[in-house]
Amino acid sequence: MDAFQWLYSDIVKDHFTNPRNVFDPDRDKDFKPDAEGMVGNIKCGDQMMFMLKIHNDIIADVRWKTYGCASAIASTSMLSETIKGMNIRDAYHIKPADIANRLGGLPENKIHCSVLGDKALRAAIDVYLEQHGRAGEFKGEDAQIICKCLNITDKDIEEAVKQGARDWHSLQEATKIGTVCGSCKTKAEELLHEFGHIYS
Amino acid sequence: MNARYVYMDYNATTPLRPEVRDLMVRMLDVYGNASSMHELGRVARAEIEEARAHVAALIGAQNPSRVYFTSGGSESNNTVFNTMFLIGRNQKRRKIITTSIEHPCVLNSAAHLRDEGFPVVFLPVDKYGRVEMDAYRAELSSDVLLVSVMAANNEIGTIEDIKTIARLAKEQGALVHTDATQAAGKIPVSVEDWGVDYLTLSCHKIYGPKGIGALYVRERAPIEPLIRGGHQEGGVRAGTYNNLGIMGFGEAARLARIELAEYGQNVGRLRAMLRALILERVPNVRINGHPTEVLPNTLNVSFPGAEGESILLSLDLEGIEVSTGSACASGSLDPSHVLMAIGLGPELAHGSIRFSLGKYTTEDDVRYVADTLPPIIARLRRMSTVPAEEIMGEMHTEAAHTEEAE
Numbered sequence: 001m002d003a004f005q006w007l008y009s010d011i012v013k014d015h016f017t018n019p020r021n022v023f024d025p026d027r028d029k030d031f032k033p034d035a036e037g038m039v040g041n042i043k044c045g046d047q048m049m050f051m052l053k054i055h056n057d058i059i060a061d062v063r064w065k066t067y068g069c070a071s072a073i074a075s076t077s078m079l080s081e082t083i084k085g086m087n088i089r090d091a092y093h094i095k096p097a098d099i100a101n102r103l104g105g106l107p108e109n110k111i112h113c114s115v116l117g118d119k120a121l122r123a124a125i126d127v128y129l130e131q132h133g134r135a136g137e138f139k140g141e142d143a144q145i146i147c148k149c150l151n152i153t154d155k156d157i158e159e160a161v162k163q164g165a166r167d168w169h170s171l172q173e174a175t176k177i178g179t180v181c182g183s184c185k186t187k188a189e190e191l192l193h194e195f196g197h198i199y200s
Numbered sequence: 201m202n203a204r205y206v207y208m209d210y211n212a213t214t215p216l217r218p219e220v221r222d223l224m225v226r227m228l229d230v231y232g233n234a235s236s237m238h239e240l241g242r243v244a245r246a247e248i249e250e251a252r253a254h255v256a257a258l259i260g261a262q263n264p265s266r267v268y269f270t271s272g273g274s275e276s277n278n279t280v281f282n283t284m285f286l287i288g289r290n291q292k293r294r295k296i297i298t299t300s301i302e303h304p305c306v307l308n309s310a311a312h313l314r315d316e317g318f319p320v321v322f323l324p325v326d327k328y329g330r331v332e333m334d335a336y337r338a339e340l341s342s343d344v345l346l347v348s349v350m351a352a353n354n355e356i357g358t359i360e361d362i363k364t365i366a367r368l369a370k371e372q373g374a375l376v377h378t379d380a381t382q383a384a385g386k387i388p389v390s391v392e393d394w395g396v397d398y399l400t401l402s403c404h405k406i407y408g409p410k411g412i413g414a415l416y417v418r419e420r421a422p423i424e425p426l427i428r429g430g431h432q433e434g435g436v437r438a439g440t441y442n443n444l445g446i447m448g449f450g451e452a453a454r455l456a457r458i459e460l461a462e463y464g465q466n467v468g469r470l471r472a473m474l475r476a477l478i479l480e481r482v483p484n485v486r487i488n489g490h491p492t493e494v495l496p497n498t499l500n501v502s503f504p505g506a507e508g509e510s511i512l513l514s515l516d517l518e519g520i521e522v523s524t525g526s527a528c529a530s531g532s533l534d535p536s537h538v539l540m541a542i543g544l545g546p547e548l549a550h551g552s553i554r555f556s557l558g559k560y561t562t563e564d565d566v567r568y569v570a571d572t573l574p575p576i577i578a579r580l581r582r583m584s585t586v587p588a589e590e591i592m593g594e595m596h597t598e599a600a601h602t603e604e605a606e
Contacts, residue, residue, distance in 0.1 A: 043546040069509035
């Protein structure tokens with residue numbers, strides 16, 4: 001077994017060493033994106049930025065920048081390749097697990113902390129929609145219900161974290177999540193941790 | 201496989217040196233139980249006692265019988281803290297003083313005592329990683345049971361002033377422990393000169409086998425077994441003697457002592473060369489650790505704008521093996537506690553690399569690293585969201601120019 005593969009797949013290695021569509025300060029100095037989106041925080045070790053050219057709701061071209069580990073770079077590269085030529089609505093709904101699968105899998109602890117590209121992409125698309133008077137058009141379409149008792153979704157948790165919720169208590173204050181049966185707490189705390197990392 | 205292979209992670213572990221390997225191969229059939237009275241047992245016992253004398257000599261211990269063999273540094277450190285638990289739980293003198301930059305086995309042992317109700321202080325360190333002596337003096341009192349400070353730090357190589365730390369502790373009647381795992385074989389270590397009661401050693405850091413270490417315990421210093429059983433090691437550490445490990449340790453210690461001065465000169469020269477080449481060829485870097493009170497083999501460098509795991513794996517693909525203080529390599533979110541303790545800030549700590557050189561490092565190795573590293577840093581910085589200059593600019597001028605002030 002190749003020793004490198006112990007940590008990451010050959011696809012990750014390929015995208016890490018030879019990233020696709022990465023922004024090059026010299027070559028791409030004339031690249032004029034229609035929309036940009038950035039998420040993550042360098043303090044947490046990962047930050048990603050997407051720059052999109054969009055024609056008739058199709059992603060015509062893309063550039064990105066990433067500060068982060070090998071899987072952060074590889075996952076952003078893979079995502080950029082995936083979305084070229086894609087409708088922005090479909091691109092908006094790509095999940096971290098989709099990217100991880102395309103990369104031939106990632107170590108479990110890397111999926112949550114390093115696959116932020118989809119969030120940066122959504123941020124860019126949101127900017128684009130807003131600029132075109134279509135703010136929030138795709139929001140909620142892919143929401144997943146976490147708290148079945150109160151019909152609270154992952155998007156609600158994400159929004160609460162954006163507004164400053166950082167622990168179970170403050171999340172409950174913001175959303176009333178888990179105040180009935182409480183069985184969603186583990187899943188909700190996972191999301192809290194994940195979004196907390198992205199929006200810190 | 202790469203054309204070149206450069207190991208620069210000697211603080212993590214070292215290869216078995218051929219002399220030690222040869223001795224271990226010769227001793228493979230010395231299977232006697234050193235606790236047995238018959239000849240085979242006595243043969244093994246004689247070899248073990250010779251090894252003990254070599255280990256004692258390496259740390260300047262006059263009485264070899266005060267050196268107890270353990271399974272390694274973690275066990276030695278745990279044995280000391282477990283002893284403090286047993287003697288401290290029923291008396292007023294039970295305060296533990298250690299530092300925020302210790303190895304996890306000391307940090308977690310100290311945290312365990314804190315959970316058990318012991319007052320525990322984790323001393324801050326200055327920007328070079330040296331214990332803040334004013335903070336230390338302020339914590340000293342007749343309630344202090346143990347002061348435990350590492351002799352040299354594994355990540356940044358900073359050497360602590362153990363002699364002064366021990367003297368101040370002794371004035372209050374406290375016991376003193378030092379984890380010399382990284383110091384032994386790299387700089388002079390002397391339990392007599394330093395005046396410590398306990399000293400931890402690990403064999404695999406000095407070109408010997410893994411799974412063997414030692415704990416020095418001064419005469420009349422209290423010690424309780426962590427592993428109970430037979431009467432081996434004077435009842436301090438039960439378990440059948442690890443013949444091969446102990447004999448390998450003895451030979452590794454003997455050679456380390458003989459070669460100490462030569463090692464310091466050679467490795468120190470190569471470290472200085474690597475440091476100079478990195479500063480010359482990579483813009484916007486920061487050298488971490490003390491400018492002079494530092495292990496001759498350890499060079500810790502921050503490359504803001506590039507992330508540690510990405511640097512590590514890029515070097516790995518070129519056959520260069522180093523380690524990082526980045527959280528991303530460990531999968532947690534917090535970067536190295538040592539780099540944070542010296543005030544680095546996550547932006548710099550995430551992009552830090554430890555180059556630890558060793559007795560087999562050559563000038564060619566250093567040149568290869570110095571040639572390979574700059575384009576890797578440049579590549580990662582070009583795709584980074586945050587420009588290196590910006591991070592460097594945010595730092596205090598004083599810290600940013602640590603190296604220039606030397």
